[in-house]
Amino acid sequence: MSVLYGKPESLNDVPFTFCPGCTHGLTLKLVASVIDEMDMGDDTISVGCVGCGGYMPWFMNVDTIFSLHGRAPANATGVKRMNPDKLVFTYQGDGDLASIGTAEIIHAAHRGEKFTTIFVNNTTYGMTGGQMAPTTLIGQKTTTSPYGRDAGLCGQPLHICELLSTIDGAKYIERVAVDSPVSVRKAKKAIRKAFECQMAGAGFSLIEILSTCPTNWGMSPLESLERIRTEMIPAYPLGVFKDWEEGDK
Amino acid sequence: MKFNIIFNHEECKGCELCIPWCKFELISFDKSRLNKKGVHPAMIAHPEKCVGCGNCALMCPDAIITIEKTEEDRSQGKEG
Numbered sequence: 001m002s003v004l005y006g007k008p009e010s011l012n013d014v015p016f017t018f019c020p021g022c023t024h025g026l027t028l029k030l031v032a033s034v035i036d037e038m039d040m041g042d043d044t045i046s047v048g049c050v051g052c053g054g055y056m057p058w059f060m061n062v063d064t065i066f067s068l069h070g071r072a073p074a075n076a077t078g079v080k081r082m083n084p085d086k087l088v089f090t091y092q093g094d095g096d097l098a099s100i101g102t103a104e105i106i107h108a109a110h111r112g113e114k115f116t117t118i119f120v121n122n123t124t125y126g127m128t129g130g131q132m133a134p135t136t137l138i139g140q141k142t143t144t145s146p147y148g149r150d151a152g153l154c155g156q157p158l159h160i161c162e163l164l165s166t167i168d169g170a171k172y173i174e175r176v177a178v179d180s181p182v183s184v185r186k187a188k189k190a191i192r193k194a195f196e197c198q199m200a201g202a203g204f205s206l207i208e209i210l211s212t213c214p215t216n217w218g219m220s221p222l223e224s225l226e227r228i229r230t231e232m233i234p235a236y237p238l239g240v241f242k243d244w245e246e247g248d249k
Numbered sequence: 250m251k252f253n254i255i256f257n258h259e260e261c262k263g264c265e266l267c268i269p270w271c272k273f274e275l276i277s278f279d280k281s282r283l284n285k286k287g288v289h290p291a292m293i294a295h296p297e298k299c300v301g302c303g304n305c306a307l308m309c310p311d312a313i314i315t316i317e318k319t320e321e322d323r324s325q326g327k328e329g
Contacts, residue, residue: 005306006315016311021264025310181270181304221264
């Protein structure tokens with residue numbers, strides 16, 4: 001008897017407290033299974049941050065340090081510099097990374113810090129009740145943009161992958177989605193490659209994951225996955241923005 | 250059976266994310282019962298038809314689906 005699919009060992013044996021259909025659980029499962037595959041469970045330090053992604057320490061069976069809102073890259077810098085042989089990653093949402101933590105993430109990439117950021121983009125502030133985030137799409141209704149986001153008033157959505165790919169210290173930048181089993185398998189490969197990039201000492205790596213928030217979007221979980229395909233991917237094209245191959249420095 | 254499909258029924262939130270990817274449409278909600286969360290949990294109607302692709306387990310955001318390959322299938326695989 002062999003287990004083909006199941007709960008990864010790097011996840012604690014507690015049920016996720018996310019809303020039904022929230023892809024945070026799926027993303028954490030992917031991260032945990034990559035850690036299992038790399039056999040790094042005892043050598044991983046995660047850095048949690050504020051938002052729904054901040055529940056991560058309760059569910060991940062790895063060492064965790066919790067940081068102030070948006071400041072996970074600053075904490076991860078210290079953790080990785082003191083523990084260069086450990087796998088260090090931050091797990092941040094778009095309200096955290098693309099808004100209050102923009103300075104930290106840009107300068108962590110600028111310094112070429114050798115950790116990985118898992119950036120979960122669901123175009124809204126999920127935990128606080130669905131307010132507009134910098135990544136909210138044009139026309140998207142949120143509690144703070146009840147008539148839809150207006151580009152003249154609030155600007156265009158912020159494209160983090162494109163922004164960070166212009167920085168030399170960032171070595172591997174990819175945007176993936178979790179809207180179907182095919183995409184999920186691609187996302188897992190991307191996370192694995194980012195972790196390998198980090199362990200090879202190349203530099204900063206970031207994986208942006210287009211994710212859902214069924215509760216605050218007012219949709220069913222399946223409709224939310226459809227929205228990723230029809231609305232988010234056209235606005236946030238998938239792909240590798242900065243590539244790294246084994247052997248590159 | 251080639252594969253054991255184990256659903257942790259009590260932790261199912263009824264989000265439906267496991268259902269549309271099964272090519273054989275084997276997964277549905279068990280309308281005859283409610284779990285402790287008050288939803289009809291997902292179940293597999295004909296586990297003997299499962300080919301073990303793992304799409305349901307992969308997409309489940311709560312990791313309640315476990316797929317095991319049975320010894321029986323291994324021996325069959327060697328022979329066939």
